[in-house]
Amino acid sequence: MGDRWQLLDRPAEYRAVRTALTNSEGGGAVLVGAAGIGKTTLSKLVTSALDAPVRWVACTESSQAIPLGVFAPWIAPTASRDPIALLGSARENLLAEPHTVIGVDDAYLLDKLSATLLHQIAVDRAAPIVATVRTGEPVPDAVTCLWKDGYLERVELRPLTKQQCVALVETVLDGTLEGLSADVMWESSIGNPLFLRNMVEGAVEAGTLTEVNGVWQLRGPTAVPSGLVSLLECRLARFGEPVMDTLKMLALYEPLDIDVLADLVGEDAVDAAEISGLIRTSSDGRSVSACFSHPLLGDVVRRRIGTAAARKRRGRIVEMLRDQDLSIASHRIRLAQLCVDSGQAIDNDLLITAAKDAVALSNLPLGERLARAAFERGGGLSAAEVLCRAVLWQGRPQEADDILADFDPDRLDQLELVQWGIPRASVLFWSVGDVARGHEIMALLGDRVEHPALRLVIDAANAAIAVHENKITEGIEAAERVLAEPSPPKQAIDWAAFALGLSMPIAGRGADFAPIAARSRSQQKTTDGMIRDMVRYGDVMALTLVGDLDLAEQRAAEYSEFSSCAQFLGWAIAKIGCSAVATYRGRFREAITSFEQALAALNAESALPWKLPAQLLLVRAYAALGDAAEAERVLAEADEHTGPQLALHEPQRMIARAWLAASSGSQHCAVELARKAADIAHSAGQYALEAEALHHATRFGDRTVARRLAALVGRAQGPVVAIYARHAAAFERSDTHALAAVSVEFENIGLLLSAADAAAQAVPIHDHAGRRRLSAQAAARALDHAARCDGATTPAIQAAAHPLPITDREREITALIARGLSNREIAERLCVSVRTVEGHIYRACTKLDAADRDQLATLIWGDLTR
Structure with missing residues (x-):
């Protein structure tokens, strides 16, 4: 290297x-x-x-x-x-x-x-x-x-910028560096090229920096190789024992309140370390903390501390910290870590609370470690429940189920039943796919739990289950009832917001979700960080589907701010939100890179079902760029996530298939799949997705959906559906003025590829009327927008770029010829007779003076990969 x-x-x-x-x-x-x-x-x-x-x-x-x-x-x-x-x-x-x-x-x-x-x-x-x-x-x-x-x-010479650091590391690794890992590396190296090099080489050697599906991910602590150790130790060698004593304390617990540090090693030693530039201080308004001036110094200093000395020093720190304010989550987490590492006694309730804090921060590996320590120390169901959730989110459902399987529900009180039942039902329903058994456990809770607050938690969890089964109306009503209660438990709020975040946006009630998202953001503490991250994803999608793409992009960026590689699962969910906005905006290459990073971060022993929304949108991004092979690969991977527990996503699955068909030249099939997506969405009350699916059908050439879209204008919040309806009506009437106007509307709202399609659909209409100048103007506008969408291509854009005197059906058949299909295979795919296919080929050859079907396909599609 x-x-x-x-x-x-x-x-x-x-x-x-x-x-x-x-x-x-x-x-x-x-x-x-x-x-x-x-x-x-x-x-x-x-x-x-x-x-x-x-x-x-x-x-x-x-x-x-x-x-x-x-x-x-x-x-x-x-x-x-x-x-x-x-x-x-x-x-x-x-x-x-x-x-x-x-x-x-x-x-x-x-x-x-x-x-x-x-x-x-x-x-x-x-x-x-x-x-x-x-x-x-x-x-x-x-x-x-x-x-x-x-x-x-x-x-x-100043430190490298983050962009320079990422470019340097990706050049060396010859691959994509995960965004979260890049953040951690840049902050740890402070843009120092030598430190960065040593960090990367050390992490590769230690196995903490590995490649997953083409994406390099840092998992676990950074490793400092001998070369950098020597460099930093040369600097440390100049300082006396008091300074080193300060650094050793800080290496075991950082940041540390400066008054506590001074009590441990003396004020003079702390001052000397600060004046030497080895440590720095910061204030949060309540206290002043000390930390290393460079993150890697702590790793080097820790190498100088033996096991016995480390345990003794941690014990001294623990004694000093036992009286600190433990109402702060970070204090609880770090004290729990310190006690576990040093073998010091710690109250199991505090240890369990610290584990919950870690899970609430989406730091699942740390949450698992603390919860397991509590469980092994006799923490019982309280520890098991946290441990189960931490393990489940990381893609180990069988292990998660095993943790709770030994508890007998007949021996549990009402609170314990909820602690046991909801996580176990979650494992069975979402990850194992045993829907019936999941419902049985939720029914058991419904029968035996009578406490009003606990019943709200059960109702909210049932709402999330109903939403995933595509019972949208039922799920929304149940979740809204929970949130309407005067003081629902935090866990109930989390589950209800989770259910509504996934359902309201697609039901056409994205604007109604805004106050729920705001309530979730303002909540000081959540019971599960991953559910909170899902709620944030719902917030981004709600804003996207109502047409407020600027705010959606802003929120997505805010939600993507994580500080530790251990928070990679939460980061991945947030990254999917960023990628979704980029897809709708037409920034497809950016979306593909982000989606692939997120999916790599979600890689686990068992396929995680929450990968599905990312995969289905990624199919659309690849298809828009004409990469049918990659779109097919991702769609095949998405097909492993099926079943009634994921019925919510079926309209998106059909839309993804429609885009794949369109990119493969099967325009008629694309229209049929888009209509099917709209029908599934309508039957479930997913009115925003119904409108979107009908819009895709219009873009693929369907002139029959204007009335249906018009009926949805009042059922879906935001301006987008009304623009969809105007577009469909303009296309149905072949109204070029209206198509030009709606293209501008799409551009103004940020849907650039839709703007390109609306302009492109006017081109053949102008050509048919002999308006060559207007046709050229519409084509230029369409191609300009397509270029701004990373060179995306759609059936309408292809037709505008290469106007030919052939019908849509003739174009579709020639695309299938270009992909190597025989006339019989084409007939079977399009559900027509072989003679009908031959007739279309004959007429197209006559129009274009082509000698045979192969020459015809080459004339229209060039070197389309077979």
């Missing part, structure tokens, strides 16, 4: 250094920056491109102890020991060749005599100089004067 690391372009800094070195008046540059920032690499990159000899010297702490130590190779053996004579000899030999460039690496380590020589050369403009200096280190006055007095240009 080492030979693949490259310095990313730093064009501004490169130009500055090169200009300073090639200045006719001499001079040069001093590159200043942190260790590992790339000073040496950049300076050598510049000098290697110069047509001049370069004399490079590298300063070290050992050379600093020797007068003229780094310039010793240029001192004549016979030179006098007199300092002036030594300076003269070194200078004469250094500059013996004309136009020599002097390069000094780590110039802050120059001894006084060497610094004097460099200063003289600069003052005399005897040779261009390029030197590097590390920030935070004492620099000899003679070197500082080089840029202060204007002899050399000071060039500051």
Whole structure:
């Protein structure tokens, strides 16, 4: 991997250094920056491109102890020991060749005599100089004067941007880096190229950075390899034991309240560590905390702490923290971690609460670890319930079911029944697919639980189940009743919002979901972070389906902010929301990249059912770009998620198939599938999706759905359905003025590919009427919008781009010929006779003067992959 690391372009800094070195008046540059920032690499990159000899010297702490130590190779053996004579000899030999460039690496380590020589050369403009200096280190006055007095240009090298870091890592790994992993790497390396390289190589070596379906994911702690350890330990070696004592405490518990840290190691030690730049402080308005100035320092310091010493130190920290405010979730989680790691006693209720906190933050691996520790310490059903949820979300349903299977419901009270029954029913219903058994458990709870608050939790969970079975009206009504209660339990609120987030947007009530989403956002604590993330996904889809794409995109970005790789499942759900908005906007390449990252993050031992919405939208993105093969692959993967527990998604599945058919040239089939999607959606009360499916049918060439869309205008909130209806009516009447107007409406709302289709559908109408100029204008508009959608293609756009005197059916049949189908196979696919197919081929050949069916397909479709 080492030979693949490259310095990313730093064009501004490169130009500055090169200009300073090639200045006719001499001079040069001093590159200043942190260790590992790339000073040496950049300076050598510049000098290697110069047509001049370069004399490079590298300063070290050992050379600093020797007068003229780094310039010793240029001192004549016979030179006098007199300092002036030594300076003269070194200078004469250094500059013996004309136009020599002097390069000094780590110039802050120059001894006084060497610094004097460099200063003289600069003052005399005897040779261009390029030197590097590390920030935070004492620099000899003679070197500082080089840029202060204007002899050399000071060039500051700043950390790489996040975009540069990602590009560098993806170049090295030759693959896509998951967004969440990229965030963590960038924050951990602080944009330092050397730190980034060591982090990536260490993580690959440790197996925490791995490739899943073409996406590189960081899972687990970052690993610091020996090379970086040596670099950081050299820095640490300069500090005394009090500072190291401070760092060791912080390495075991970070961030740490500064007053607690001072009580543990002393104020002087804390101040010394801060002044040395090893730690930094921050305030949250209530307290001041200390943490490492660089995240990787903690990993290096932890290597210096043995197991026994670590347990003892953790014990001291635990004693100091037992009296802290445990009403704060982060305090509970970190104290629980510390106690588990050190073997310190901790109240099991506190440990279970910390596990719930971790799950609420979507940190499922941590939640599992803490819940398992509580379960093994006799935490009973309370610990088992949290452990089950943490394991279930991570795609291990059998293990999740086994955790609860040993509990006898006949021995449980009402609260315990709910704690046991809802997670077990969730496992059976969603992940195992045993719908009947899931309903049996929910019925058991309904029969035995009488407490009003607990019954609300059951009702809300049943609402979510009903929604997934495509009983939309029933699910919405049940969830709304729960939320209408004066003070429903938080768990009931979460389940009800989950049910409504998946149902209201597709039912055409996206605007009604806004206050529910706001209530969920304002809730201080959720019972399950993944359910909260699903609710947020519902918020994004509600805004998307009502046509407020700008706010949908803003919310999706806000919901995607996670800080730990352990939150990868929550991040993946949020990323699906971002990808969905990008798909509707027509940013298909962005959507594909995001979807593939999210699906890779959701990879698990058992296929996770919540991958399905992403897969179905991803099919549409691939199909829009004409990549039928990839669309077919994703649709085949989506077909493993079927059954009554996922009936909610059947209209989207049909829409995905319609898009695949359209991208394959089967326009008639695409229309039929879109209509079928609309029928399924209508029967379930998914009126927004019914309208969308009918809109797709219109785009694929259906002129019969205008009345049906008009009837949906009053049943779906937002302006989108009304625009769909106007589009269908305009297309049915062949009204080019109305098609042009509706194209503008689609563009204004952000649906660019729909705008392209509306414009494209006017092209053949203008052609038929002989309006060539208007036809060209409509085609240009359609193709411009298609280009803005990453070159997307649809049947209407294809027809506008290649206007031919053939019918839609003839075009569809020639597309199937281009894909290698025989006349009989085409007839079977289109449900017509072979003679009908042959007749269409004959008429198309006559129109285009084609000799045979193969030439006909080539004329229309070119090199379409078979």
